Amino acid sequence: MNHSRREFLKKSTLISAGLATAPLAVKSLNVDLVQNALPYWRGFNLLDFFSPEMEKGRKNPPEFLTWMADWGFNFVRIPISYPSYLNFDRSKPILASDVMNFDEGKIEQIDQLVNLAHKNGLHVSLNLHRAPGFCINAGFIEPYNLWKDQEALDAFCAHWEMWSKRYKNINSDKLSFDLVNEPFMREDPNDQHSPGGPVPVEDYYRVAKAALNTIKSISPERLVIANGNGGGGIAVPELADLDLGQSCRGYHPMSISHHKASWVYKEPDLLPDPIWPGEFNGRYHGREMIEQYYAPWVELLQKGVGVHCGECGAYNKTPHAVFLRWFEDVLDFLNEKRIGFGIWEFSGAFGILNSGRTDVDYEDWYGQKLDRKYLNLLMKYA
Structure with a gap:
C-alpha cells in the first residue's frame, strides 16, 4: 500500500x-486522472461464519464458488463472528476469559473456505464482523467495549495476530484483512436498537493503528482495510496517513437497499414502496444523489487511499425493477472510479440465488433459483 x-x-x-x-x-x-490503489475486486460476501454459532452459518457449497469464478467474479469477503471459532459455554454470555479460547477444529473450517476460494482464483477478504467488544448487529452481551477498553483492544489485536501468523505465507494478492465491520458507537453497546453514531475518530484511529501494527509486524506486505465510520458509510480521511485501504457501502439510500427490513425499521410494513428515479419523500432520487454520497470517497481516492465497496445490494422486499434501476446507477458510478464491490451474500435475501423475492421469474440453475436479470447486471461489471 x-x-x-x-x-x-x-x-x-x-x-x-x-x-x-x-x-x-x-x-x-x-x-x-484518479487511480484506485486497491484492486478492482468484484464478488460476494459469504456468510458461512456470520453466526456466532458456526453450525448456524449460511453455508455455501463448493459449486457456488465455482459458479462465481465462471461468471467472471474475482472476490469473496468472509464476515466472521469471532465466537464462532472459540470454545466456551454458549449457554452464557461470553466472558473476557473466553475470548482467547481458540478452537483449532473450527478455525480449520474457515481455512477450508479460504482454500476453496483460492482454488477458484478468488481473492479473499477476511473480516471480523463481530470483534471482541463490538458488533454493529448487537443483541448479545460483550464483556467490554472495543472503542474504550484496553482489554478489548488487546484481545482484538490478539485475534489479528493469530490470523496473521496462520496466513503469513499466503500472498497479499490472494488474501487481505478487513479489520472490523462497520464501526459504530451506541449508548448501550449490547442493544442493536440503542441510539448512537460514528465512533470518535481518535478512538477509531487508536484501534485501527494498533491492529494494523500487529498485522504488519508479522506480514509487512498484507493489504489491510478499514471500514467507513458510522456503520460503514462515512469516509475517514483521518486514517489516510495509515497504510490502510477503506471500505464503503452500497446501501444509499437505505429506503431502497433496506426497504421493509425489520432490523432497520420499527414498522416496516407501513413503508411506501420507493421510487428510482423520481420524487420520493420530498427529494428527487437519482444519479446525482449517488454522486453526492460518494464524493468524500472520491476525495480519499484523490489522496491515494484505496477504496473498495465491501457490502452492497438490496433486501428482497425492494421492488425488483426499482432495485435494478437504482443498482445499475450505483455500479456504474463505482465502475467509473474503479471501485470494486462485494454483494451482501450470494444466496439469500440479498443474493442472486434463492432471494425469496415475490416479483422475480426465477431460472432453475442446477436446483437453485437464479435471478438472471440481477446476474446479467452484475456481469456487466464483473
Whole structure:
C-alpha cells in the first residue's frame, strides 16, 4: 500500500506538471486522472461464519464458488463472528476469559473456505464482523467495549495476530484483512436498537493503528482495510496517513437497499414502496444523489487511499425493477472510479440465488433459483 501510494503521488505530480504546460484545450478536457490503489475486486460476501454459532452459518457449497469464478467474479469477503471459532459455554454470555479460547477444529473450517476460494482464483477478504467488544448487529452481551477498553483492544489485536501468523505465507494478492465491520458507537453497546453514531475518530484511529501494527509486524506486505465510520458509510480521511485501504457501502439510500427490513425499521410494513428515479419523500432520487454520497470517497481516492465497496445490494422486499434501476446507477458510478464491490451474500435475501423475492421469474440453475436479470447486471461489471 505504501509503495502504491508513492507511485500514485509520483504519477500525479508528473501528470500535473504536464498539464500545467499543455494547451488550454487539453487542460479543459474532463479527464478523470484518479487511480484506485486497491484492486478492482468484484464478488460476494459469504456468510458461512456470520453466526456466532458456526453450525448456524449460511453455508455455501463448493459449486457456488465455482459458479462465481465462471461468471467472471474475482472476490469473496468472509464476515466472521469471532465466537464462532472459540470454545466456551454458549449457554452464557461470553466472558473476557473466553475470548482467547481458540478452537483449532473450527478455525480449520474457515481455512477450508479460504482454500476453496483460492482454488477458484478468488481473492479473499477476511473480516471480523463481530470483534471482541463490538458488533454493529448487537443483541448479545460483550464483556467490554472495543472503542474504550484496553482489554478489548488487546484481545482484538490478539485475534489479528493469530490470523496473521496462520496466513503469513499466503500472498497479499490472494488474501487481505478487513479489520472490523462497520464501526459504530451506541449508548448501550449490547442493544442493536440503542441510539448512537460514528465512533470518535481518535478512538477509531487508536484501534485501527494498533491492529494494523500487529498485522504488519508479522506480514509487512498484507493489504489491510478499514471500514467507513458510522456503520460503514462515512469516509475517514483521518486514517489516510495509515497504510490502510477503506471500505464503503452500497446501501444509499437505505429506503431502497433496506426497504421493509425489520432490523432497520420499527414498522416496516407501513413503508411506501420507493421510487428510482423520481420524487420520493420530498427529494428527487437519482444519479446525482449517488454522486453526492460518494464524493468524500472520491476525495480519499484523490489522496491515494484505496477504496473498495465491501457490502452492497438490496433486501428482497425492494421492488425488483426499482432495485435494478437504482443498482445499475450505483455500479456504474463505482465502475467509473474503479471501485470494486462485494454483494451482501450470494444466496439469500440479498443474493442472486434463492432471494425469496415475490416479483422475480426465477431460472432453475442446477436446483437453485437464479435471478438472471440481477446476474446479467452484475456481469456487466464483473
